[in-house]
Amino acid sequence: MSPQLSELFEFLRFPSISTDRSHREDMHRCVGFLQKKLSSMGLDAKVHQTAGHPILVAKNPPRPDRPTVMIYGHYDVQPVDPLHEWKTPPFEPTLVGDKIYARGATDNKGQHFAHILGVEETLKEYGELPVNVIFLLEGEEEIGSVNLGSFLTQHRDYLRCDVCAVSDTGMIAPGIPTFTYGLRGIACLEFTVRGPALDLHSGVYGGAIRNPCSAVAQMVASLHDSEGRILISGFYDSVQPLERWEREMWASLPDGDAATLAETGVPALWGEDGYTALEQRWGRPTAEVNGIGGGYQGEGSKTVIAREAFAKLSFRLVPDQQPDEILRLAADHLRAICPTGCTVEVTLGHAGPAYVMDPHSSHGQAAQRALSRAFDGKEPRLIREGGSIPIIQSVKDILGVDSLLLGLALPDCQIHAPNENFTVTNFEAGIRLNRALLEELAK
Numbered sequence: 001m002s003p004q005l006s007e008l009f010e011f012l013r014f015p016s017i018s019t020d021r022s023h024r025e026d027m028h029r030c031v032g033f034l035q036k037k038l039s040s041m042g043l044d045a046k047v048h049q050t051a052g053h054p055i056l057v058a059k060n061p062p063r064p065d066r067p068t069v070m071i072y073g074h075y076d077v078q079p080v081d082p083l084h085e086w087k088t089p090p091f092e093p094t095l096v097g098d099k100i101y102a103r104g105a106t107d108n109k110g111q112h113f114a115h116i117l118g119v120e121e122t123l124k125e126y127g128e129l130p131v132n133v134i135f136l137l138e139g140e141e142e143i144g145s146v147n148l149g150s151f152l153t154q155h156r157d158y159l160r161c162d163v164c165a166v167s168d169t170g171m172i173a174p175g176i177p178t179f180t181y182g183l184r185g186i187a188c189l190e191f192t193v194r195g196p197a198l199d200l201h202s203g204v205y206g207g208a209i210r211n212p213c214s215a216v217a218q219m220v221a222s223l224h225d226s227e228g229r230i231l232i233s234g235f236y237d238s239v240q241p242l243e244r245w246e247r248e249m250w251a252s253l254p255d256g257d258a259a260t261l262a263e264t265g266v267p268a269l270w271g272e273d274g275y276t277a278l279e280q281r282w283g284r285p286t287a288e289v290n291g292i293g294g295g296y297q298g299e300g301s302k303t304v305i306a307r308e309a310f311a312k313l314s315f316r317l318v319p320d321q322q323p324d325e326i327l328r329l330a331a332d333h334l335r336a337i338c339p340t341g342c343t344v345e346v347t348l349g350h351a352g353p354a355y356v357m358d359p360h361s362s363h364g365q366a367a368q369r370a371l372s373r374a375f376d377g378k379e380p381r382l383i384r385e386g387g388s389i390p391i392i393q394s395v396k397d398i399l400g401v402d403s404l405l406l407g408l409a410l411p412d413c414q415i416h417a418p419n420e421n422f423t424v425t426n427f428e429a430g431i432r433l434n435r436a437l438l439e440e441l442a443k
């Protein structure tokens with residue numbers, strides 16, 4: 001195994017699950033690993049404590065005559081459950097053929113570690129970089145980057161840059177360089193429905209009272225009509241329609257409907273009329289149930305009416321939907337439709353707006369040249385993505401710069417799911433991509 005790959009494996013062994021309190025120490029050990037790596041390359045690497053998980057900033061000695069490129073990544077990962085569906089342990093990286101299996105392999109350790117190694121290679125070869133680099137590596141992306149916005153505001157001068165580069169998005173297919181010029185935003189909430197003061201015998205009381213599990217099911221069902229349009233009043237008011245050029249461009253990509261069927265394994269597609277699967281995934285807003293629960297979950301049956309039930313929702317947003325406004329509309333909707341005989345409590349979660357940039361800007365073009373150089377001279381495809389990186393719009397608002405989304409995630413990389421994987425091919429392409437990107441941005 002190459003030294004670069006074994007270093008990535010070392011990084012992947014930290015169980016840096018940001019949402020889980022019991023991994024707090026692992027977060028500190030993981031950021032310590034990064035600090036040591038970046039310092040050993042001659043960068044000035046500082047760990048900044050926050051109210052949550054630490055943020056690492058590392059810089060080469062800046063030169064005023066050179067542009068400054070921020071490289072953003074996140075060292076936190078998603079939880080691993082369901083653990084029994086992993087074929088290899090999530091924090092024991094395993095190489096099978098070209099694939100590295102581990103939680104965080106693609107999202108996002110493998111992708112930003114490739115940038116770190118690209119910088120290291122350039123420094124070894126030339127003794128300096130063609131641009132000023134600021135690595136900004138956070139540990140709370142998977143929980144909404146709750147402390148990064150205020151960090152950007154507090155350290156605006158220290159983080160001043162001309163552009164930001166992020167490899168945390170996808171490629172449309174292996175070997176096809178892909179430039180992402182837009183992301184959906186996100187807004188999360190959960191609600192709990194309460195009925196009786198205690199769990200009840202469903203035979204003794206059933207029929208005379210409202211069952212909170214049924215109420216949650218009814219409320220969740222009220223979010224969409226049968227065609228998939230969202231029924232929350234005002235939800236679509238500020239939605240920007242897709243531009244004609246992007247619909248045409250996406251239509252020229254390999255068949256997105258077929259790919260969506262194949263990647264997901266569903267028996268049929270479903271959703272709003274008049275849009276292709278790619279348009280729905282990249283350019284239309286959604287309301288999704290991420291979790292739902294209540295009542296007996298064990299083996300066999302238990303005749304009970306649970307005293308409460310809950311659902312966790314997230315909304316994906318498009319330009320110009322305002323996350324706070326969407327949360328307000330959704331909470332109002334849930335309170336209005338909560339059936340009689342029970343009460344609802346809505347708890348708002350994290351939120352961030354959608355992002356779009358001009359892919360034809362000079363930075364956008366430089367990024368596309370770099371992508372092309374990293375992938376055998378092939379022309380990059382231009383896409384938007386359905387996932388969210390909420391800090392990207394904050395980088396725009398607070399630091400005033402665009403983010404270049406240079407994704408290396410493949411359609412079958414299983415991010416957020418069991419058996420997440422990253423190919424060695426893309427890891428190596430990521431290293432070349434970083435080298436080409438810094439050269440192109442220096443021009």
Ligand code: BES
Pocket residue numbers: 107108141142143144145168169170186350385386387388389390409
């Ligand atoms: N890397 C993803 C975002 C992503 C995935 C963008 C695929 C494009 C394609 C990121 O780590 C992520 O999962 N973000 C969360 C953000 C949320 C928890 C605030 C998401 O999109 O669910």
Ligand code: ZN
Pocket residue numbers: 078107142415416
């Ligand atoms: Zn993620």
